[in-house]
Amino acid sequence: MVELEVQRRNALADLRLREHSRVCVVGGGPAGSFAALHLLHLSELYKLHLEVQIFEPRDFSRSGPSGCNRCAGILSSRLWGNLSELGLSIPDTILQADLQNYTIHLDGESINLERPDPSRRIVSVYRGGGPRMIEGSPEASFDYFLLHQAIARGAIHIPCRVRQVSWEGLPVVSCRLGDFPADFVVLAIGINSKSPLDSSFGYRPPKTEVMAQDEVMRPEDWKPNEVNAYFQSPKGLSFGAIIPKGRFLNISLLGKGFTRDSVDEFIATQNLVEILHYGSSSSLCGCNPRIAVSAARHYYGDRWVAVGDAAVTRLYKDGIGSAFQTTKNAISTAVRAGISGDAFRQYYAPVCRSIARDNSYGFLLFRLWNFVLNSPLVLKAWKGAIQWEMSLPINEQRHRRVLWGMLTGDEPYGELFRAAINPAALIHVGYGIIPKRRGG
Numbered sequence: 128m129v130e131l132e133v134q135r136r137n138a139l140a141d142l143r144l145r146e147h148s149r150v151c152v153v154g155g156g157p158a159g160s161f162a163a164l165h166l167l168h169l170s171e172l173y174k175l176h177l178e179v180q181i182f183e184p185r186d187f188s189r190s191g192p193s194g195c196n197r198c199a200g201i202l203s204s205r206l207w208g209n210l211s212e213l214g215l216s217i218p219d220t221i222l223q224a225d226l227q228n229y230t231i232h233l234d235g236e237s238i239n240l241e242r243p244d245p246s247r248r249i250v251s252v253y254r255g256g257g258p259r260m261i262e263g264s265p266e267a268s269f270d271y272f273l274l275h276q277a278i279a280r281g282a283i284h285i286p287c288r289v290r291q292v293s294w295e296g297l298p299v300v301s302c303r304l305g306d307f308p309a310d311f312v313v314l315a316i317g318i319n320s321k322s323p324l325d326s327s328f329g330y331r332p333p334k335t336e337v338m339a340q341d342e343v344m345r346p347e348d349w350k351p352n353e354v355n356a357y358f359q360s361p362k363g364l365s366f367g368a369i370i371p372k373g374r375f376l377n378i379s380l381l382g383k384g385f386t387r388d389s390v391d392e393f394i395a396t397q398n399l400v401e402i403l404h405y406g407s408s409s410s411l412c413g414c415n416p417r418i419a420v421s422a423a424r425h426y427y428g429d430r431w432v433a434v435g436d437a438a439v440t441r442l443y444k445d446g447i448g449s450a451f452q453t454t455k456n457a458i459s460t461a462v463r464a465g466i467s468g469d470a471f472r473q474y475y476a477p478v479c480r481s482i483a484r485d486n487s488y489g490f491l492l493f494r495l496w497n498f499v500l501n502s503p504l505v506l507k508a509w510k511g512a513i514q515w516e517m518s519l520p521i522n523e524q525r526h527r528r529v530l531w532g533m534l535t536g537d538e539p540y541g542e543l544f545r546a547a548i549n550p551a552a553l554i555h556v557g558y559g560i561i562p563k564r565r566g567g
Contacts, residue, residue, distance in 0.1 A: 142429055142467035144170075144311060148177055151300045151309040152282075153289045153323065155183025156196050156254075158435025158450035159315035160273035163282040164213050165458035173462060179281065180309075182302060184288040187271035191259030196270055197319060197340065197416035198254050198446065199370055199379040201226075203536050204247035206448045209455075215276060217252075221267045223372035224251045227352045229534050232397070233359075233506070238513055240531050243521055249535050251372045258342040258375060258411035266373065289323045298430055311466045313457070314426075314433040315450075318419045322437070328428060332437065333419035339380040339389040342411040343403055345371060356534055358500055360396040365493065366443075367393055368534075375411065376403070381443060387413060418443065422483045427471035432457045439479045442489035444536025449482060489540035492533055492547065525551060 144150070150166055152159045163179050170177045187194050200223075210217065226249045231238040242249070256265025278284050287302035298312040314330070316322060324330045345351070349371070357367040364382040371377075378390055390413060394405050403409070422439035426432070434457050435450035456478040457471070464470040499505050509526065516524040529547045532538040 142470070143465045144175060144177060144462060146176055148310040149308070150177055150179050150311045150313065151298070151307055152179065152181045152313045152315055153292065153300065154315035154317060154320070154435075154437075155181045155185070155187075155274045155284065156270055156315065156317055156435070156450075157273055157447045158317070158437070158454055159183065159313070160270070160277045161213075161451050161454040162313045162315055162434055162458055163277040164215075164273075164280065165454055166462070167277070167280045167282065168213055169458060169462040175462070178283070179277075180283045180285055180307065181274065181277060182285045182287055182289045182300065183274065184286055185255075186286075187254070187268045187274060188256050188265060190256035190261045190265040191412060192414065194255030194265070194268065194271075195412070195414075196254040196317065197414050199340070199368070199377055200252045200254050200269065200372070201370065201445075201447075201535070202250050202252060202269075203445045203448050204244075204249055205445070205537065206451060207248055209448065209451045212455075215273075217269070217272065218267070221252055221269050221272055222250045223253060223266070223375075224352055224370070225249075226251060226354055226371070226535075229354045229356055229531065231530070232355065232357050233500075233510070236510065238510065240527055240534075243524075243528060243531060247537060249537065251370050251377070253372060260411040291325060292323050292328070292431075293325045294327055310430065311461060312431040313454075314431065314437050315435050315454075316437050318417050318436040318440075324431075328431065329425040330433065331424035333423045333439065334421040335417040336381075336383070336420050337385050337415050338382075338418055339378075339385040339387075339393075339413075339415055341378045341390040341413040342372075342375050343378065343405065343409050344411070345374055345376045346402065346404060349376065349402075354534070357393070357397050361389070361392045364393065365497070366534075367397070381418075385415060387415060389415075418446075422479060426479070427457075427475060428468045430466050432461070432466075432471055432475065439482045439486075441482060441536060442486040442540065443493075444533075448536070452482070453479065485540050488544040492529075492540055492544050495547065496533065523551075525549060 152162050159181055163181050166179050227242050229240045252269040253266045254270045255268050287304045289300055289302050291301045293299050298309045300307040300309055318335055351371050355369045363384045366381045368379050369376050419436050419440050426438040434453045438453055440446045440449040457475050460470055460474040464474050499509050512526050525546050529543050532543045
């Protein structure tokens with residue numbers, strides 16, 4: 128027994144990052160760049176010189192699909208504080224809009240939600256160089272900025288798509304440029320790319336849903352810092368948002384059964400054709416990306432770990448914030464505790480489970496919201512509560528806080544769910560009904 132324990136300890140001692148260990152990061156989007164930045168930050172802190180390679184075939188400075196990560200591109204206020212941990216400051220040229228309010232469109236009525244706390248910034252960015260059908264120079268890219276921050280700090284960019292990651296005593300990353308044996312592999316491929324991991328790794332990607340996106344020119348009279356949110360139409364729509372991005376508008380639709388024609392149908396059923404000057408040539412860059420709605424299975428092991436969307440992400444909102452959170456904890460585990468499956472199980476998996484657990488509250492919130500939308504009497508009472516709360520201090524406007532948090536991803540779903548079922552919130556719904564009765 129003593130001999131077996133010694134052998135186990137010796138094996139675990141080998142599963143640590145050492146001087147000049149090679150780390151291969153598969154994917155150079157936010158999760159991959161954050162992973163590299165955390166590695167370089169901690170290696171400097173611990174005087175550990177690592178060879179960090181980022182495999183990413185796309186040029187994020189290019190417009191259209193070749194440079195795009197197919198995302199609405201919203202940065203939550205929580206992410207701003209996180210970026211400062213890595214000494215990152217986003218240039219103003221990358222920020223497309225400082226989103227100050229959301230306007231909710233329901234049954235021919237509009238409800239305006241102003242940002243509850245002006246200090247909690249929410250901004251829109253482009254993940255690539257902007258829409259495909261663009262005139263002039265590409266837009267400044269957030270993903271390009273992050274990747275080149277990692278390169279500037281010592282990461283090596285290998286502009287190559289990884290074909291396979293096999294196991295030959297160590298992980299081996301293979302692409303057209305050759306085979307790269309790695310001491311440690313970070314899988315950061317998102318959810319819209321097929322995993323290159325050999326089946327022997329046991330990795331199972333998250334479950335997904337399909338959304339619909341497009342870009343159109345922003346009309347001159349469209350407010351540049353306001354998101355417009357729509358519900359109910361067309362059939363299957365859970366949430367539709369029109370998000371300002373400089374001279375453009377991003378249209379993002381969440382729901383079920385979406386196709387390439389879904390954006391056209393949405394614009395028609397929401398009576399936005401004339402407002403957006405929408406016609407057959409208005410679409411600038413339509414796509415149907417997938418979004419993760421569950422956690423992956425078997426997302427770590429000896430000498431490898433999945434991060435960001437490839438592991439677990441926040442339901443519907445703040446995926447970039449989740450990428451930061453998962454990479455921070457995965458890389459901290461790798462540097463401080465080792466690169467064994469046991470280390471990731473002990474220190475990294477609990478963080479991923481906490482995100483998945485919070486998502487369960489998110490599912491409940493969105494089901495509750497769909498119930499409200501499909502119950503005319505409840506919807507009428509809820510709208511009355513929203514109007515009644517406007518006379519209260521901002522910290523007592525419970526329904527506005529919940530809806531703002533659901534739309535922006537600015538608070539954990541668990542906290543929003545508890546706020547939604549708080550007795551005071553339910554009483555506010557009652558107050559939303561009473562004035563109507565008195566007026567009748």
